[in-house]
Amino acid sequence: MSAATGIGIVFNSIVPHFLAEHVDTVDYVEVIPETLWSDWGRLSTQRYAPIPAAFDEVDKLAELYPIACHGIGLSIGSASALDEQHLAEIRNFADRYGVDRISEHFGFSRVRGPKGADHHLGLAFPMPCDNDILSWMIGRIERAMGILGQPIILENGVHHTPLIEEDMTEPEFLNRVAEVTGCGILLDLHNLHADHRNGGPAPLDYIEALDLEHVREIHIAGGSTIGRTYTDSHAGPCPPEVWDLLEDVAPRCPLLEGITFEFHDSYFPRMGSEGLCQQLRSAREVWEGLDRLRDVT
Amino acid sequence: MSLDGFQRALADAVASPQRCLELRRDGSLLEKYDLNDRERRRLLAIIGHEGMSHNCTLYRANRLTPLARSLPRTCDLLGDRLMHELEEFWAREPNTEVQFKLEAERFAHYLSERCNEGAFGDADQLAAVLCVELSDLDRQFGLDSHF
Numbered sequence: 291m292s293a294a295t296g297i298g299i300v301f302n303s304i305v306p307h308f309l310a311e312h313v314d315t316v317d318y319v320e321v322i323p324e325t326l327w328s329d330w331g332r333l334s335t336q337r338y339a340p341i342p343a344a345f346d347e348v349d350k351l352a353e354l355y356p357i358a359c360h361g362i363g364l365s366i367g368s369a370s371a372l373d374e375q376h377l378a379e380i381r382n383f384a385d386r387y388g389v390d391r392i393s394e395h396f397g398f399s400r401v402r403g404p405k406g407a408d409h410h411l412g413l414a415f416p417m418p419c420d421n422d423i424l425s426w427m428i429g430r431i432e433r434a435m436g437i438l439g440q441p442i443i444l445e446n447g448v449h450h451t452p453l454i455e456e457d458m459t460e461p462e463f464l465n466r467v468a469e470v471t472g473c474g475i476l477l478d479l480h481n482l483h484a485d486h487r488n489g490g491p492a493p494l495d496y497i498e499a500l501d502l503e504h505v506r507e508i509h510i511a512g513g514s515t516i517g518r519t520y521t522d523s524h525a526g527p528c529p530p531e532v533w534d535l536l537e538d539v540a541p542r543c544p545l546l547e548g549i550t551f552e553f554h555d556s557y558f559p560r561m562g563s564e565g566l567c568q569q570l571r572s573a574r575e576v577w578e579g580l581d582r583l584r585d586v587t
Numbered sequence: 588m589s590l591d592g593f594q595r596a597l598a599d600a601v602a603s604p605q606r607c608l609e610l611r612r613d614g615s616l617l618e619k620y621d622l623n624d625r626e627r628r629r630l631l632a633i634i635g636h637e638g639m640s641h642n643c644t645l646y647r648a649n650r651l652t653p654l655a656r657s658l659p660r661t662c663d664l665l666g667d668r669l670m671h672e673l674e675e676f677w678a679r680e681p682n683t684e685v686q687f688k689l690e691a692e693r694f695a696h697y698l699s700e701r702c703n704e705g706a707f708g709d710a711d712q713l714a715a716v717l718c719v720e721l722s723d724l725d726r727q728f729g730l731d732s733h734f
Contacts, residue, residue, distance in 0.1 A: 328688050328728060342729040369591035401594040403682065411598045412646040412683040418629065423590065450638035450645075455625050488638065519641040 294318035294358035294391050295547045297573050301325070302555040306347050308563060309354075315570045319351050320358040320550050323383040329363065329376075333407050338379055348387070357387040358507075358548065361394040364434070366444070367417040370402035372430050377437040384438065391547060393476045393507060396444040396464065416447045419456040419463035431471045443474035443506050448481045448522050449490055461499035474506035477543070479535045480522055480552075484513055487520035493531075497539050505543040510536055510573065511552040524554040526561045527569055536576050541583055549573045592621035593630065600634050602681060604643045610634045650683060650690075657691035658720045661698070664713055672701065688728050695721055 296317030299305055305319065326348065328339040348357065364376055384392055397416045403409040417423060435442050444467070446460065458466075464475055477500070482493035510532050514525040528536075528551075540546060551569050553561065561569075596617055600607050610616050614631050622630070633639060651673065655662055662669055676697045684690040695717050702710040 328686050330686075330689065339728070341727075343727065369594050398594060401598045402591055409598060410683040410685050411594075411601060412649045412685070413601065413642065415594075415597065418590075418593075418626075426590075450641045451633040451636045452638075454629050454632045516641065516644060519638065521641070521645075 293547065294320070294356040294389075296549075297570055297577055298358060298548050298550040299570065300360065300550060300552045301348065301351070302553070304555045304558045306351060308566060309351065311563065312567055313354070315567055316355065318356040318358055318548060319348075320360045320548075321348055321383075321387075322360050322362055323380055324361065324363040326383070327379070331407060332373065332375065333405065337375060352387050357389055358550070359384055359387075359389045359392040360550075361392065362399075362414075364394050365398050365400040365408075365414075366394055366430055366434065367396070367398035367423075367427065368400045368402070368408070369398075370400060370408055371406070372433055373408075374433075374437055377434055381438050384440070390440065391443065391506065392438055392440060393443045393445055393474075395447055396460075397447045414447055416449050416453065416460065417463075418453050419458050419460050421457045424458075424463060424466055428467060428470050431467060431473050435471065435473065441471075441473050443476045445476035445478050445509065446481055446496075447478075448484050450488060450519060459499060461496055465499075465501045465504070468501065468504040473504075474545075475500065475504045476507045476509060477502075477505045477539070478509040478511075478522075479532050479539070480509065480511040480513060480528065483529065483531050483535065484520050484522045487513075493535055494538070497535070502539065502543045503545060505539075506545055506547050508536065508540060508543070508546065508549045509552055510549060510569075512557075523557075524552045525557045526553060527565060528572075533572060533576075536573070537579075540576055540580055546580070549577055589621045589623055589626060593626045596620040596622065596630055597633065600630075600639070601642050601646045602677075602683070604640070607634050607639055607643065646683070649685065650677060653685070653687040653690040654694050657687050657724055658694065658717070660716050661695075661713070661720055664709070664716055668707075672698070675701075688724055691724055692721065 298318040298320045299316045301319050301321040326341055326344045330337050361380055364373060380392065395414055397414045399411050399414040400408040401411060431442065467473060468475055482496055486493055510528050511524045512526040512528050513521050514523045551573055600610060611634060617627055617630060665672060676694055679697060680693055684693060698713065698717060701707065702714060707713055
């Protein structure tokens with residue numbers, strides 16, 4: 291199977307049915323491996339229980355498309371011990387499907403619990419970008435990549451609350467981590483858009499500060515508003531601002547391998563098959579523009 | 588670096604809007620955590636920010652989602668009682684579990700205890716609906732109950 295390049299979609303319960311009718315709309319499928327098994331926790335003797343029906347679906351898709359891996363369970367920034375069992379399970383997943391791109395989130399979603407167990411926060415938080423955390427994080431990323439047997443790529447998260455008095459900005463932190471470890475960056479444009487909608491920095495300021503040569507993948511998505519907060523809920527089509535960002539930034543990422551559209555399956559009825567096709571067509575137009583640019587240069 | 592204390596304090600706050608309000612009134616409540624001065628200021632800035640209410644909302648939404656998707660008929664049957672039972676369940680089980688099946692089984696276990704306590708007039712009906720939905724989950728996940 292060839293590499294996961296071009297236009298991708300994040301696997302959910304709708305995707306197999308959609309792709310059965312619209313085979314050529316994507317070039318790869320990005321799977322969240324944690325949706326394929328039950329994880330009984332670090333203290334369990336038989337920790338992982340595969341969900342056969344879910345693996346069956348991915349097996350069928352893998353016959354048609356390259357598979358990329360998008361983890362949500364590692365919590366690379368947790369102060370608890372690096373979860374090497376979890377990394378080994380991700381490695382098994384990657385080996386099974388010949389995955390050559392493994393992404394995870396730059397942040398933490400678990401905290402150390404009693405007796406070595408972890409307590410899940412219930413949501414993901416960004417890391418404070420401090421000097422001492424940088425050196426600590428570099429060691430964890432290097433260890434993680436050793437277990438995975440390939441570079442990991444880290445995604446920028448959303449910030450609903452500020453982190454004050456940081457030693458450096460998040461782009462500076464990610465640049466340093468990527469330079470030292472060789473990891474890549476997954477640039478989530480909708481997360482930048484959500485931060486800006488909620489009073490955070492302008493997305494282009496963030497992008498200008500990021501070394502785009504480390505960006506291997508871009509995520510695009512839609513969101514929704516809860517109360518006064520705009521959320522990265524993957525609630526349907528991308529807002530126009532995200533398309534503008536994609537057109538601006540994609541040509542400046544020389545090692546970009548894929549543009550992945552994320553949507554939550556519960557919102558699919560709002561978008562429908564034609565709406566989803568339109569999102570993927572728009573993403574492909576940007577991607578084909580990159581191809582023409584590469585031909586010229 | 589006392590990242591562990593910082594993350595624990597944040598986790599405790601996210602899980603409890605009441606605790607956030609208490610911390611906004613009295614920052615010294617953070618003294619039980621191992622924090623340096625910068626982390627203490629950082630936490631108080633987070634907790635005092637209007638976005639913290641959204642963090643608390645997301646926490647509760649992410650705890651509710653596994654139950655709503657795995658045990659929809661049980662949730663329907665509980666009706667107006669659901670919110671009270673969720674608050675009580677979350678108080679008894681403060682550790683978040685994002686594995687849908689495990690969280691559904693923990694809630695089912697809690698409801699069974701409540702039935703035994705005589706909390707529900709329709710305990711027999713509730714137990715029957717739970718039994719059906721847990722069986723469905725076992726089939727969906729292809730494995731037996733963890734409990």
